[in-house]
Amino acid sequence: MLDFLTEFPSLGRRDLSALRQGIDESFRTFSRAYGEQLEAFFNPLLKFLVWFQDLLTDAPWPLVILVIALLTWLGARSWKITTGTVLAFLAIGILDMWEDTMATLAMISVATVLCIAIGIPLGILMARWDRAQSVITPILDVMQTIPSFVYLIPVVMLLGIGKVPGLLAVCIYALPPIVRLTNLGIRLVDREVMEAAEAFGASYRQKLFGVQIPLALPNIFAGVNQTIMMALSMVVIASMIGVQGLGVPVLRAISNQYLALGLMNGLAIVALAIIFDRVSQTYGKRLQSYRETGRE
Amino acid sequence: MSDPVTTDEPKVRIRELYKIFGDMPQEVLAHVCQGMTKAELLDLHSHVLGLRDINLDIPARKLQVIMGLSGSGKSTLIRHLNRLIEPTSGEIWIDGEDVLAMNDKALRDLRRFKMSMVFQKFGLLPHRTVQENVEYGLTIQGITDGEAAARASRWIDRVGLSGFERHYPGQLSGGMQQRVGLARALATDAEILLMDEAFSALDPLIRTDMQTILLELQEELHKTIIFITHDLDEALRIGERIAILRDGEIIQASDPQDILMNPADGYITDFIKDVNRAKVVRMRTIMGPGGPAAGAPVDAAETIEQALPKLHAAPDGLCPVMRDGRQVGTAGLDAAIRALRPPAASSAQYS
Incomplete structure (x- = not known):
């Protein structure tokens, strides 16, 4: 009688293992049946990722630095940030992390573009229908909180080890902020302004592209920024399933207790993060210059 | 309230418009039509009465x-x-x-x-x-x-x-x-x-x-x-x-002049009691029937304030009221002074 209270009446060991095996087995069947199709579906993405990474690694390094400096300048319009970026990449090259950094850069860029392409429409959908919001929000909560190792298992079972599963893992982790902040940004647009657009007979598209998205841009940009940061923080975990880049030496450093190696590669990731963050933030700020008063 | 047989079609015509805010406005509409007040509706049915039986021709x-x-x-x-x-x-x-x-x-x-x-x-x-x-x-x-x-x-x-x-x-x-x-x-x-x-x-x-x-x-x-x-x-x-x-x-x-001179109820009377009537009431509102008048002509659209010097200067106390160059009536100082007094808070009427 007391046993019942002190020991939770769990399923028996046999039932439980049958349950687990059943789930595993059905997922295996699913992956055997659809694994190849899924792989074929993601093939264009893989090709693009490989092409982009080769482009970055094969191009002469001065050219790459020049292009990065140019992009930084276009985004931030700040000499300080541009000079800092060039110095950081020179240091990375001198410390022999150039190739790994390029691989990570390619990965992060593709992941970010993918997240933006999926996340912004999702956010718009959530802002338009409360129904969509109530369905998508818990999914985002799960995506953000579930330990990444857990969803690595099915991804690897489906697609094996390599770049695409790594990219998916990064995207699952990095997608939520852009979706959330797009939704929030659109919902926060001043009601008076929306009412005015409505009163002048604006259609849904005219309201969305003429009013809501432009006014939500500061929030959307904060979302992009967060997405990039989260993608970067997944670099090490992604390298566990075969993604090349700065995560691989970090992983090696962990298992062999190489302090310097881990620190250097870790700092390279930090450098990338700071560059992406400053550039995207200053760009976002420039987009809303209308908020300043007294400007000609 | 408004005359349905008008020769000129109004630009905007509003008929028996009701608006009730709440979860089930249609269900409580009947109560409102039967005369339930705004306060009762809020107390008994938790609905807010926005508009009741609006009829307006613009x-x-x-x-x-x-x-x-x-x-x-x-x-x-x-x-x-x-x-x-x-x-x-x-x-x-x-x-x-x-x-x-x-x-x-x-x-x-x-x-x-x-x-x-x-x-x-x-x-x-x-x-x-x-x-x-x-x-x-x-x-x-x-x-x-x-x-x-x-x-x-x-x-x-x-x-x-x-x-x-x-x-x-x-x-x-x-x-x-x-x-x-x-x-x-x-x-x-x-x-x-x-x-x-x-x-x-x-x-x-x-x-x-x-x-x-x-x-x-x-x-x-x-x-x-x-x-x-x-x-x-x-x-x-x-x-x-x-x-x-x-x-x-x-x-x-x-018409604004009509509201000033003939307020419909005590609420409106209270509302208009602080208005500077000299700046608002016009000659056409206070004028009497046409007739001989010795003063300088005043325009029908002039306010009491604008016309006061002329009314004051008129030898017989009357000025001809003109519209488009024709005399349409006469106005005098007495009428002007009477019009300056707001209607009493009761249902005082001026004609």
Whole structure:
């Protein structure tokens, strides 16, 4: 009688293992049946990722630095940030992390573009229908909180080890902020302004592209920024399933207790993060210059 | 209340309009129709009565003011005209067209081409320049960039904002922002202009300025303007017709002079008791039948304040009242003085 209270009446060991095996087995069947199709579906993405990474690694390094400096300048319009970026990449090259950094850069860029392409429409959908919001929000909560190792298992079972599963893992982790902040940004647009657009007979598209998205841009940009940061923080975990880049030496450093190696590669990731963050933030700020008063 | 047999079709016709806010407005509508008050409805059914049995004909090319204190339902009423708010029951006709029967496209076209709106807090697009804001309605109509720019420039100039085309709304003062709002609304060439407390957020001096601009424009444009305000002085200054709203009901809809001289009930009497009548009551209101008068001629539209010196100087105490060069009556100092006294809080009547 007391046993019942002190020991939770769990399923028996046999039932439980049958349950687990059943789930595993059905997922295996699913992956055997659809694994190849899924792989074929993601093939264009893989090709693009490989092409982009080769482009970055094969191009002469001065050219790459020049292009990065140019992009930084276009985004931030700040000499300080541009000079800092060039110095950081020179240091990375001198410390022999150039190739790994390029691989990570390619990965992060593709992941970010993918997240933006999926996340912004999702956010718009959530802002338009409360129904969509109530369905998508818990999914985002799960995506953000579930330990990444857990969803690595099915991804690897489906697609094996390599770049695409790594990219998916990064995207699952990095997608939520852009979706959330797009939704929030659109919902926060001043009601008076929306009412005015409505009163002048604006259609849904005219309201969305003429009013809501432009006014939500500061929030959307904060979302992009967060997405990039989260993608970067997944670099090490992604390298566990075969993604090349700065995560691989970090992983090696962990298992062999190489302090310097881990620190250097870790700092390279930090450098990338700071560059992406400053550039995207200053760009976002420039987009809303209308908020300043007294400007000609 | 209003005479259904009119020769002139009103521009806007509102019939038995009800609006109840809450979860089940249709279910409690019957109670309201049977005379349940706003307070009872809120207590017993947790629904808020927005509008009750509104009947109003708005003539074309006139400036109709709808006046009421906050919570009287005036902003709710004006939003029914372009269906920013859907009524619980009733009819709205514009140019003989049933607004409530319109589908999405017809409603959009109504908002694009027939009506434009000016808002209390301006409702300007903060990320667009003055020029782009004024072009907004035109872009939505699908007018080409070149023509939209030209038309917008004309209106920017007309409201006195030349030179500010490339500023953003956030860089302008409130009065200037509302000029942008006015230019934006006028640029679409809509026949009906809805103005929701358009000048209420402005300083008193700027407000008077904007009223003057509006009256000047109206003299030239003759739009059908529906102007919401809580300010009686503003209503009397610009309104050609005034409807007074309280707790979602129209209690008097008439000519401003008539409201001043014959207030419908104690509420309105209280309302008008502090008005400077010398500035509002006009000769046509106080004049008696035509006859010999020795004073200098006064115009029918002159206020008591304007005509007072002439009335005072008239040797027999009477001045001829003229309209379009013809004498239409006589006015005297006595009538003027009598008109200056507000009706007593009871139901005092002047004729």
